[in-house]
Amino acid sequence: MNIVLFGPPGAGKGTQSDYISKKYNLHKISTGDLLREEAKNKNEFGLKIKSRIDKGLLVSDDIIDKLVMQIASNKLYSNRLIFDGYPRTLSQAKNLNNLFKEYNQKIDFVFSLKVEENIIIKRILGRLTCAKCGLIFNEFFNMPTDKNHKCGSNFLKKRVDDNEEILRDRFKTYNEQTALILEYYKSQNLFVEIDGMLEIEQIHGKIREIIHS
Ligand code: AMP
Numbered sequence: 001m002n003i004v005l006f007g008p009p010g011a012g013k014g015t016q017s018d019y020i021s022k023k024y025n026l027h028k029i030s031t032g033d034l035l036r037e038e039a040k041n042k043n044e045f046g047l048k049i050k051s052r053i054d055k056g057l058l059v060s061d062d063i064i065d066k067l068v069m070q071i072a073s074n075k076l077y078s079n080r081l082i083f084d085g086y087p088r089t090l091s092q093a094k095n096l097n098n099l100f101k102e103y104n105q106k107i108d109f110v111f112s113l114k115v116e117e118n119i120i121i122k123r124i125l126g127r128l129t130c131a132k133c134g135l136i137f138n139e140f141f142n143m144p145t146d147k148n149h150k151c152g153s154n155f156l157k158k159r160v161d162d163n164e165e166i167l168r169d170r171f172k173t174y175n176e177q178t179a180l181i182l183e184y185y186k187s188q189n190l191f192v193e194i195d196g197m198l199e200i201e202q203i204h205g206k207i208r209e210i211i212h213s
Contacts, residue, residue, distance in 0.1 A: 001026070001211070002102040002105060003082045004096075006182070007113035009204045010124035011196045012134045012203065016113065017084040019204045021151045024211075027077040030084040033134070034067050035059055036159075036170075040162075053161055056169030058150050058177065061091045079105055110185040112206055113196030117171070124167055128154075142200060 039050035087093040126139035137144040185191040
């Protein structure tokens with residue numbers, strides 16, 4: 001089974017993809033995480049990526065397509081991929097279809113998380129990511145505790161692009177470019193909208209229901 005998780009920044013894609021990948025033993029591809037790793041390298045490539053992320057702009061399709069190709073072509077992950085934050089443009093969506101055709105795979109579900117913008121802002125401004133284990137928490141909705149997180153608070157970091165100014169640009173980018181691909185997936189009958197305003201466990205439950213139905 002291959003899944004695409006779709007939605008605006010802060011809709012909860014990262015959290016839900018962690019839950020789903022654990023439950024169904026899928027390999028998660030977060031293009032945002034891959035790019036942040038690349039951006040740590042202070043070479044020309046890393047700096048180019050960092051400057052796009054810091055401005056809330058999309059990184060070019062050919063960079064993204066190459067990153068995804070390296071993982072999606074790996075037999076180990078065949079038919080067990082979940083994408084978080086990819087595809088984000090129509091060209092990326094078409095590239096993924098071609099890639100899957102080439103490797104004899106398909107997308108089984110495209111889940112789109114729908115969340116009101118005022119909630120998204122709170123989610124993003126409160127977001128904390130563990131630099132060690134990668135788990136995502138929130139200062140307002142999902143505090144890290146001794147029970148749900150073992151690495152300790154020193155590893156919990158805010159993302160540089162999680163601030164109000166860059167967020168406006170990230171929304172603008174989403175509305176202008178990414179929303180277009182919804183129509184593409186609707187026309188392939190793959191698109192399922194999920195209420196992303198529910199509690200984390202409830203959203204996970206809805207996704208599970210659809211997968212099993
Ligand atoms: P995310 O972690 O998914 O919120 O992504 C953080 C940033 O990485 C975005 O604002 C973009 O600058 C970049 N990015 C992540 N995924 C993509 C993608 N599929 N295409 C282009 N840029 C991306």
